[in-house]
Amino acid sequence: MKDLVQRFPEQLEEALRIGEQASISRPIRPIRNVIITGLGGSGIGGTIVSEIIANECPVPVTVNKDYFLPAFTGPETLVIVSSYSGNTEETLQAMDVALEKGAQISCITSGGSVAERAREHRLDLVLIPGGNPPRSCLGYSLTQLFFILHKKGLIGGAFVAQLRASIDRMRMEEAAIKSEAQEVTDFLFGKLPVIYAVDGYNGVATRFRQQINENSKMLCWHHIIPEMNHNELVGWAEQHEECAVVILRNSTDYYRSQARIEINKEIIAQRTPHIREIWSRGDSMLERSLYLVHLTDWVSCYLADRKAIDAVEVNVINHLKGSLAKLGER
Known part of the structure; x- marks a missing residue:
């Protein structure tokens, strides 16, 4: 984990390159509200970004960490789906709800079912590098949130210079x-x-x-x-x-x-x-x-x-996911 933390500035640099090259569609309808849906290491970026843009973004931004989406979700809602693995149970269900309600959807993931559904429905899809614990990849997801909001016309581009300043400061x-x-x-x-x-x-x-x-x-x-x-x-x-x-x-x-x-x-x-x-x-x-x-x-x-423990392992979370999988869908 320390190696991943050490690489945080490099991750932000790579995230900037990904975001600059990402193809994000223009809104098909005026965006009246934004929902960022994601959990854990994939969701915390939404909370941080929503606070940073609060005094700039002209529409309300809701961070969702559940299976369901608010009742106001509709065709004038931008739903940003953030799941590092692409297989987060709660996020996939929320994505289904967004599709049912006709929301405008952009996805951030390394692959999995989120990527498959994004391709199937021709949604915005930003692919980030996979293979690491989601919590170690905050730089990727957070940066893509800024780029999506910018390319949808909801925020300016000052975040790019601010990210570069952050990278320089961390190194210095x-x-x-x-x-x-x-x-x-x-x-x-x-x-x-x-x-x-x-x-x-x-x-x-x-x-x-x-x-x-x-x-x-x-x-x-x-x-x-x-x-x-x-x-x-x-x-x-x-x-x-x-x-x-x-x-x-x-x-x-x-x-x-x-x-x-x-x-x-x-x-x-x-x-x-x-x-x-x-x-x-x-x-x-x-x-x-x-x-x-x-x-x-x-x-x-x-x-x-x-404490002489492994910072990476999260066996209890894996146990929870395995137990839920045995229960199946209801």
């Missing part, structure tokens, strides 16, 4: 990123990680949690500020020294949210001494998001090393 600051990741690993090892971020970085915080779950084989939770100030903050009523709190921060965070973070730290510090921050770097929200993703991906790998 590789040593500093790895060093801080090691410090965060030391901080989290043997504890229950709790992750906080401001609204707009929910996808980044979710990604960190998921990577700790899968690569580090640890339980973890996250919440978003200011929402957690209206519920979870009260949960810190007792001592929880087993918890280690990591706050993902940006210099551009809204000033009231920054004030909330400082007050939260004062409150939580009374319940656990283990609190630290990770500050993003970058000139755009996309660059800051990918900086945090890359750094925290390293944390998840280093935690796996500290």
Whole structure:
């Protein structure tokens, strides 16, 4: 897994080449809403992208992580199907629903049934390299989401330069990123990680949690500020020294949210001494998001090393899929 994390900048470069060459059809009807449907490592890119484009895209974007699609899905809906393997059960069913409702569909996959159905129905199809764990291929799927939305006329092309800036920063600051990741690993090892971020970085915080779950084989939770100030903050009523709190921060965070973070730290510090921050770097929200993703991906790998476990294996998920397959379709 560390080799795959190390190659993240190269993956983004390759993803840019794929996206630039991808053939994406023009909308056959005006697009009134967008649904990005996908789960796990294939779906998290949708969450991150939807937050980054929130102040630019003129239509609502919904991220779907289920078998079904919202009732509003129709001919003026752009449904982007994202499944790395092309065989994700929930995503395939959602794709069927999109076809039944006459939605405009674009697909991102390495192959499988998604690719077969895309060819059968003459849908937009962006093929990305296969053969790796889906969670290690965020760069491919995230980049193609931007390109599809751009080529459908929903966002501008600034993301290309921002991705290139992200690649340059990751390379220039590789040593500093790895060093801080090691410090965060030391901080989290043997504890229950709790992750906080401001609204707009929910996808980044979710990604960190998921990577700790899968690569580090640890339980973890996250919440978003200011929402957690209206519920979870009260949960810190007792001592929880087993918890280690990591706050993902940006210099551009809204000033009231920054004030909330400082007050939260004062409150939580009374319940656990283990609190630290990770500050993003970058000139755009996309660059800051990918900086945090890359750094925290390293944390998840280093935690796996500290625990002497295989970061790649996900046997329990394979067991679940096998058990579901035995049940068949109902």
